[in-house]
Amino acid sequence: MKTYSKLTMDEVWYIYGEDLRRVEEQIRADLKSNVPLIDTISTYIFKSGGKRFRPLLLILTSELSGYNGNARIALASVIELIHTATLLHDDVLDEAHIRRGNKTARMLWGNQASILVGDYLYTKAQCNIVSFRNHEINEAVADATRSMTKGELAQLQFNSDLSITEADYLDIIGNKTASLISTACRIGAILGESPVDKKEMIESFGWNIGMAFQVADDTLDYVADKKKLGKTIGKDLQEGKITFPLLSLLQRGSKDEVSIIEQVIRLSDFSEGNLDFILNLMNKYDVINYSFGKAREYVEKAKKSLLLFDDSAHLQALFAVADYVVDREL
Amino acid sequence: MKTYSKLTMDEVWYIYGEDLRRVEEQIRADLKSNVPLIDTISTYIFKSGGKRFRPLLLILTSELSGYNGNARIALASVIELIHTATLLHDDVLDEAHIRRGNKTARMLWGNQASILVGDYLYTKAQCNIVSFRNHEINEAVADATRSMTKGELAQLQFNSDLSITEADYLDIIGNKTASLISTACRIGAILGESPVDKKEMIESFGWNIGMAFQVADDTLDYVADKKKLGKTIGKDLQEGKITFPLLSLLQRGSKDEVSIIEQVIRLSDFSEGNLDFILNLMNKYDVINYSFGKAREYVEKAKKSLLLFDDSAHLQALFAVADYVVDREL
Numbered sequence: 001m002k003t004y005s006k007l008t009m010d011e012v013w014y015i016y017g018e019d020l021r022r023v024e025e026q027i028r029a030d031l032k033s034n035v036p037l038i039d040t041i042s043t044y045i046f047k048s049g050g051k052r053f054r055p056l057l058l059i060l061t062s063e064l065s066g067y068n069g070n071a072r073i074a075l076a077s078v079i080e081l082i083h084t085a086t087l088l089h090d091d092v093l094d095e096a097h098i099r100r101g102n103k104t105a106r107m108l109w110g111n112q113a114s115i116l117v118g119d120y121l122y123t124k125a126q127c128n129i130v131s132f133r134n135h136e137i138n139e140a141v142a143d144a145t146r147s148m149t150k151g152e153l154a155q156l157q158f159n160s161d162l163s164i165t166e167a168d169y170l171d172i173i174g175n176k177t178a179s180l181i182s183t184a185c186r187i188g189a190i191l192g193e194s195p196v197d198k199k200e201m202i203e204s205f206g207w208n209i210g211m212a213f214q215v216a217d218d219t220l221d222y223v224a225d226k227k228k229l230g231k232t233i234g235k236d237l238q239e240g241k242i243t244f245p246l247l248s249l250l251q252r253g254s255k256d257e258v259s260i261i262e263q264v265i266r267l268s269d270f271s272e273g274n275l276d277f278i279l280n281l282m283n284k285y286d287v288i289n290y291s292f293g294k295a296r297e298y299v300e301k302a303k304k305s306l307l308l309f310d311d312s313a314h315l316q317a318l319f320a321v322a323d324y325v326v327d328r329e330l
Numbered sequence: 331m332k333t334y335s336k337l338t339m340d341e342v343w344y345i346y347g348e349d350l351r352r353v354e355e356q357i358r359a360d361l362k363s364n365v366p367l368i369d370t371i372s373t374y375i376f377k378s379g380g381k382r383f384r385p386l387l388l389i390l391t392s393e394l395s396g397y398n399g400n401a402r403i404a405l406a407s408v409i410e411l412i413h414t415a416t417l418l419h420d421d422v423l424d425e426a427h428i429r430r431g432n433k434t435a436r437m438l439w440g441n442q443a444s445i446l447v448g449d450y451l452y453t454k455a456q457c458n459i460v461s462f463r464n465h466e467i468n469e470a471v472a473d474a475t476r477s478m479t480k481g482e483l484a485q486l487q488f489n490s491d492l493s494i495t496e497a498d499y500l501d502i503i504g505n506k507t508a509s510l511i512s513t514a515c516r517i518g519a520i521l522g523e524s525p526v527d528k529k530e531m532i533e534s535f536g537w538n539i540g541m542a543f544q545v546a547d548d549t550l551d552y553v554a555d556k557k558k559l560g561k562t563i564g565k566d567l568q569e570g571k572i573t574f575p576l577l578s579l580l581q582r583g584s585k586d587e588v589s590i591i592e593q594v595i596r597l598s599d600f601s602e603g604n605l606d607f608i609l610n611l612m613n614k615y616d617v618i619n620y621s622f623g624k625a626r627e628y629v630e631k632a633k634k635s636l637l638l639f640d641d642s643a644h645l646q647a648l649f650a651v652a653d654y655v656v657d658r659e660l
Contacts, residue, residue: 033480035480035483035484035487036487037483037484037486037487038480038483089445089446089449092441092445093442093445093446111422112423112486113483113486115419115422115423115445116419116423116479116482116483116486117483119419119452119479119482120476120479120480120483122449122452123472123475123476123478123479124476126456126472126475126476127469127472127473127476129472130460130465130468130469130472131469133465135460135463138460138468139457139460139461142453142456142457142459142460143457145453145456146450146453146454146456146457148453149446149449149450149453150363150365150368150450152446152449153365153367153368153443153446153447153450154365154367156367156442156443156446157365157366157367
């Protein structure tokens with residue numbers, strides 16, 4: 001099996017550009033309401049970027065499954081509304097100042113408005129979903145949103161708690177990230193009326209690239225330059241989120257090194273010196289490469305899930321997306 | 331038409347006590363999860379009280395419609411989960427310290443956990459609803475939750491804004507309160523497979539007692555003693571919420587009186603003297619009685635909606651609930 005797709009990600013964005021433009025129009029239409037605050041805030045967020053990664057996956061998997069009707073556009077919008085709702089709540093939870101290089105909604109309109117517009121996007125998405133009157137889609141989306149909240153709550157529960165295991169971490173990111181991405185893919189397969197086995201393959205593809213996406217994201221938190229991702233290095237650590245690279249470091253470090261890291265976290269003492277100490281240890285134990293390797297393992301699993309599909313532009317596009325998930329910022 | 335029901339509210343609680351106990355069991359079962367924080371917080375909230383007013387209505391309206399199967403218990407639980415989710419978010423929005431005489435969840439576990447457990451309850455409710463595979467119920471609940479968020483956002487948008495009209499206020503409380511109560515009633519009618527006209531009558535009953543409930547609640551905010559409701563007098567005013575009694579006062583007061591009230595709100599200067607000034611004016615213009623009168627108008631409208639139903643214990647119970655909505659604390 002090839003490691004890389006025949007298509008580049010630029011080609012994928014180009015080929016499916018018209019579909020994604022229709023999704024943008026749909027999002028704008030979905031956000032119309034008679035409460036000005038909803039329009040102001042949601043327009044701000046949707047204009048401030050986001051790659052529409054989940055809508056793209058829904059479109060690609062529905063095309064792969066032989067469906068190219070309008071529902072794929074409407075449901076792609078819905079998935080992005082749900083994703084955005086969680087970002088609004090996340091920014092309140094994390095007291096975030098910046099998202100995608102712009103001020104967060106909570107910095108401009110306050111936490112109250114951010115919580116409520118998050119709730120609104122979520123409930124509006126729900127209205128749109130149930131209007132399709134497809135039980136399988138209803139259940140897939142309800143399950144995904146419940147998983148997302150469970151994942152966020154488990155993450156909160158493990159905040160700054162070094163008893164967290166790799167299994168706990170993987171469970172958390174499975175719930176908070178992979179569930180919605182796999183559901184976006186599953187919806188594509190449902191729209192195409194795929195048989196059960198193919199639905200499962202497509203869902204498994206989504207699950208694995210969701211896992212890859214989050215492991216890569218958590219790894220980038222320790223390497224990305226500030227400008228590129230609009231993030232500070234080690235932000236997760238400072239928020240008490242113990243992610244894959246840190247867990248790997250704790251497994252590899254000497255007893256003394258681990259005990260210093262534990263103290264830094266226990267005391268929440270994230271001085272530049274302490275952060276440098278941890279980053280240097282990550283370098284020493286090659287933790288970043290190892291973590292990206294873990295993410296790539298998920299990418300390969302994702303691709304393998306689709307082995308039984310005939311080759312097509314849509315399949316190649318899905319492979320390109322899978323590669324992109326890890327290699328987007330390297 | 332009689333003004334009062336043949337049943338007292340105590341009799342209603344007694345007659346439907348077994349059903350409500352089953353709802354409590356169902357709520358407990360629905361809250362089981364493998365994330366300890368969910369159990370801890372949700373158990374705390376559900377144990378700390380609440381009259382289960384919405385579940386009672388769902389049960390009564392389904393009985394009135396000839397349905398007494400298990401789905402009414404399961405869906406009554408779901409409606410209470412949704413209601414509780416909004417309370418959790420409301421307490422964060424209002425920075426509330428006390429609810430039902432107990433510390434709010436946010437005071438004990440923080441805003442983050444309160445937001446997320448709110449999200450969890452909401453998404454769990456969604457999972458349960460869609461599992462019934464009834465499109466009409468799906469759509470009714472999705473509409474209601476969207477309305478609730480719209481109402482909350484409109485209320486936030488009008489915070490401390492004296493340009494709010496009575497129509498704006500009624501629109502807000504219709505969305506934030508009456509929509510879920512009318513949906514609880516509508517679900518009862520749907521379960522009983524009522525014809526369209528009866529569904530509408532039952533929904534209209536719910537809508538009007540929802541309106542009555544909120545107008546009464548907003549009025550009680552200016553009269554209730556602290557112990558009885560766990561509230562401070564004029565709390566809404568201090569939070570910038572301009573409700574029915576204040577709007578009535580602004581309509582009745584002299585130009586000078588109104589201009590002083592406007593200044594108090596503009597400066598958020600809620601000294602005891604200023605609050606007393608406003609409470610005295612409410613007394614002078616008999617605003618509290620007028621407001622309760624408005625609430626009772628809605629109660630009468632609610633009862634009239636059910637005129638075409640044959641008399642029965644269930645109908646009498648619904649009338650008792652309608653009366654109770656306004657007269658619960660007087």
